[in-house]
Amino acid sequence: MATTLSTAPRRRLTWTWLGLVPFFLFATFFIFLPSASLFIDSFRNQQGQFTLDNVIGLTRSPIPESYWLSIQISAVTAIGGGLLGFLMAYALTAGNLPRWLYPVTLTFAGVASNFAGVALAFAFISTLGRTGFVTVVLRDYFGLDIYGAGFNLYGFLGLSLTYMFFQFPLMLLIMVPAIEGLKREWREAAENLGASAFQYWSRVGLPILLPSILGTMLLLFGNSFGAYATAYALTGGRLNLITIQIGAQMRGDVLRNPNLGYAMALGMVVIMAVCILGYTLLQRVSERWLK
Amino acid sequence: MARRVSWFAWIWFIVGCLYFILPLWGTFVFSLQKQRGTLSVAAYISAFADPKFGETFLFSNIMAVCTIIASLLLIVPTAYWVHLRMPKWRPLVEFVTLMPFVIPAIVLVFGFIKLYSKPITVFGIPIFPSLTESEFSTNILLVAGYTVLSLPYMYRAVDNGLRAMDVGTLTEAAQSLGAGWGTILWRVIIPNLRTALLSGALLTFAIVVGELTIATFLARPAFGPYLALLGNHKAYEPAALAIVSFGLTWVALGIINWITRGSRGGVVTGAR
Amino acid sequence: MAFLELSNVRKVFPNAQTAAVENFNLDVAPGDFVSFLGPSGCGKTTTLRMIAGFETPTTGRIVMDGKDITDMRPNQRNIGMVFQSYALFPNMTVADNIGFGLSVAGTPKPAIKQRVTEMLALIKLEQLGVRYPYQLSGGQQQRVALARALAIRPKLLLLDEPLSALDAKIRVSLRNEIRAIQRQLGITTVYVTHDQEEALSLSDRVVVMNQGVIEQAGPPFEIYNFPKSAFVASFVGTLNLLAAEVADPAAGALLVDGQSIYAPAALEGRQRGDKVQIALRPELLSPDCTGRDDENQISGIVDNVAFLGAIVRIHVRIGDASLLVDEFNNPHLAVPAIGDRIALYFQRENCLVIN
Numbered sequence: 001m002a003t004t005l006s007t008a009p010r011r012r013l014t015w016t017w018l019g020l021v022p023f024f025l026f027a028t029f030f031i032f033l034p035s036a037s038l039f040i041d042s043f044r045n046q047q048g049q050f051t052l053d054n055v056i057g058l059t060r061s062p063i064p065e066s067y068w069l070s071i072q073i074s075a076v077t078a079i080g081g082g083l084l085g086f087l088m089a090y091a092l093t094a095g096n097l098p099r100w101l102y103p104v105t106l107t108f109a110g111v112a113s114n115f116a117g118v119a120l121a122f123a124f125i126s127t128l129g130r131t132g133f134v135t136v137v138l139r140d141y142f143g144l145d146i147y148g149a150g151f152n153l154y155g156f157l158g159l160s161l162t163y164m165f166f167q168f169p170l171m172l173l174i175m176v177p178a179i180e181g182l183k184r185e186w187r188e189a190a191e192n193l194g195a196s197a198f199q200y201w202s203r204v205g206l207p208i209l210l211p212s213i214l215g216t217m218l219l220l221f222g223n224s225f226g227a228y229a230t231a232y233a234l235t236g237g238r239l240n241l242i243t244i245q246i247g248a249q250m251r252g253d254v255l256r257n258p259n260l261g262y263a264m265a266l267g268m269v270v271i272m273a274v275c276i277l278g279y280t281l282l283q284r285v286s287e288r289w290l291k
Numbered sequence: 292m293a294r295r296v297s298w299f300a301w302i303w304f305i306v307g308c309l310y311f312i313l314p315l316w317g318t319f320v321f322s323l324q325k326q327r328g329t330l331s332v333a334a335y336i337s338a339f340a341d342p343k344f345g346e347t348f349l350f351s352n353i354m355a356v357c358t359i360i361a362s363l364l365l366i367v368p369t370a371y372w373v374h375l376r377m378p379k380w381r382p383l384v385e386f387v388t389l390m391p392f393v394i395p396a397i398v399l400v401f402g403f404i405k406l407y408s409k410p411i412t413v414f415g416i417p418i419f420p421s422l423t424e425s426e427f428s429t430n431i432l433l434v435a436g437y438t439v440l441s442l443p444y445m446y447r448a449v450d451n452g453l454r455a456m457d458v459g460t461l462t463e464a465a466q467s468l469g470a471g472w473g474t475i476l477w478r479v480i481i482p483n484l485r486t487a488l489l490s491g492a493l494l495t496f497a498i499v500v501g502e503l504t505i506a507t508f509l510a511r512p513a514f515g516p517y518l519a520l521l522g523n524h525k526a527y528e529p530a531a532l533a534i535v536s537f538g539l540t541w542v543a544l545g546i547i548n549w550i551t552r553g554s555r556g557g558v559v560t561g562a563r
Numbered sequence: 564m565a566f567l568e569l570s571n572v573r574k575v576f577p578n579a580q581t582a583a584v585e586n587f588n589l590d591v592a593p594g595d596f597v598s599f600l601g602p603s604g605c606g607k608t609t610t611l612r613m614i615a616g617f618e619t620p621t622t623g624r625i626v627m628d629g630k631d632i633t634d635m636r637p638n639q640r641n642i643g644m645v646f647q648s649y650a651l652f653p654n655m656t657v658a659d660n661i662g663f664g665l666s667v668a669g670t671p672k673p674a675i676k677q678r679v680t681e682m683l684a685l686i687k688l689e690q691l692g693v694r695y696p697y698q699l700s701g702g703q704q705q706r707v708a709l710a711r712a713l714a715i716r717p718k719l720l721l722l723d724e725p726l727s728a729l730d731a732k733i734r735v736s737l738r739n740e741i742r743a744i745q746r747q748l749g750i751t752t753v754y755v756t757h758d759q760e761e762a763l764s765l766s767d768r769v770v771v772m773n774q775g776v777i778e779q780a781g782p783p784f785e786i787y788n789f790p791k792s793a794f795v796a797s798f799v800g801t802l803n804l805l806a807a808e809v810a811d812p813a814a815g816a817l818l819v820d821g822q823s824i825y826a827p828a829a830l831e832g833r834q835r836g837d838k839v840q841i842a843l844r845p846e847l848l849s850p851d852c853t854g855r856d857d858e859n860q861i862s863g864i865v866d867n868v869a870f871l872g873a874i875v876r877i878h879v880r881i882g883d884a885s886l887l888v889d890e891f892n893n894p895h896l897a898v899p900a901i902g903d904r905i906a907l908y909f910q911r912e913n914c915l916v917i918n
Contacts (some may be wrong), residue, residue: 038398096300188646204661210654233503285752
């Protein structure tokens, strides 16, 4: 539509502006203001004066250990879940499995990646808890007493296994379209130029997929890092993750200093922001290549 | 060129399948073992018989419906507007929809409590009462929190839906026939978005019903906290409810997959 | 001795009712540029892919340079292939793409570097070795794809509709470059296309295919001027087809819209009253009379006059049919008006009787 000069366009602009106001108003009140409030007060002490003490306080035990534990679990489940998810995606797409397995597997993956929180914790307790199904089967039929050997569902390994239940389906769901995005002609061109299947994957296929793989692993990392419900329902707060710590801080002022709690939240968000940033950048690279 | 299936592929596929199926199967069997020595649905009966189950489940469902409505009212006009009139604002809107990943539920509810458990004051003059004082206003806070959590999925579903139809041309056609904005949205855009809206709604439902974090810290009688509490003194009932929960998620996502069959959607998931 | 021989090649895809390629026999001499020309689905790409090794013939043999390659794996045939979508590896630079085949074969790095430089010079993109494919235009990417295929010094070069994804102008200049490079290297080449202008202008021989079979194979001049079937006649170049009735088979006389014309020879095996079709090239019809006695005359009404730049195309209605007449553009040409009655002349020998 042709617009005339001077006042007409300006009036138009203000009016269309209005259409987005509710959204940004909501975002302000329920995302940005609460978060900003946390972050600003992490730089204040209890009297309201500006200070860096809280941020420095993050380096005092037991907080760094919390961050570190969270980072470890997130890294382990991101890499473990990422690898399993990728290998399964590869098996499904390039491994020539029967086609009917496709929709079934993808639906299941969709469900599994959303099945987190309390119910998942219970599922794993029923499976790998002291009287869980798999524990009993391993003991009675295979003679393996996993608890006797030191395994504990409510510890690091147990929580990692639980997290992986929703991590690797997520990887599967993202990787399947990515692997399918590999053009058939690349494979043919490589073969035509003399490459074996191994040479194709190691020099063309995997390198092209690498940004996608790494980016999704970062996503998985963030996914795990920010999770609270599953960890709490499984370990009852015994595991010293940073999310558990923040929860404890909310329940009762365990640190005697609420501002320190705000600083912990700030630290968490910084780490998550880095993850999302990394993921977005890697996505852009992979999109450029897979076009 | 012969295409033979590699054993390598089969191994990993089977490992993955086992990882999916074993915990679910284990839970199912476990949930049938309430009565010693035999398999029965006693755990399920006992779980459903608990009045608190009905109360909290109903509460969560109501909250889910409220969230879906709020979410749709917020997202659909916004996505439409951005698509049609203000495409330059798209990056900013998409940035906002990424926020729930950057600010996980635990931090979000932390912020809510900090900001809204005291009256909102401007220079010492209270202009708004504390949102956590009454049940009703706390529920509003709960719904707001859930809306934030579902923002990314809802927005992506609607955005995909808008991309699939030629929004600009349809709008112009409707305008040339004399329709106003309300009519356009209600009779032209939304009917064509039905699939996308349904997907978004079902996903929101799946997210809200089992949610623990926000409900716990806002002390609302939702299904998630009830489940967690149940786990503290019962063994078989939680397993039974976990299976029920899984079944519900399965149904919700099954419906989504069925209605969106054929179209290319984005990945929908999240951890809690 | 033919360099490439396809003998009785037949390809039936699983679950298919008909064969994709049937009874394909072809000999290609060393250094020849052969085009497979035909509409979509005619089997030309399938045949090419069988030569490359991406499909296996159901029956038949393919022999290259004396060796039977029918069942050989594609990565052992030493055949270079250029794909329609370029298929450049996006994660590698232009130089790495070109050198890929050599690197996979274990060639030492200095030799690879030298060969890559040679190839970049050949395609005239010397400065672009460090760029990535997404930074290049379509035409540049295709040249890199060509260089990549040639870098391994293949015995045979295959091109699968390499220019169809490009703009018209680039297509013309690039196809000439491809032909020039091919001549320079003397490499046997098979080129698949659906564009008959491309096939005619580039090839030593053209193989016209339709529904899986070869309709005609021969030099472009022969294909265009002496088509053996209605399909070849109408697919290659523009062609006028007119319904005619046999008047006198011995004299070769026919009736078109009641008007009398003569075929170049007696109509064997025909009887008076038979319905046939005659084919006439637009450029062989003219409103000017030469006065020779083997000239045919036919009249009609001018329907439309289209100015196509170098050519003026006159549409003439004769009975139910519309004829196209091409004349070279000339500012002093007297162009007929729409609705005029016009008389057209053509040599007897240029009249083709079909079916």
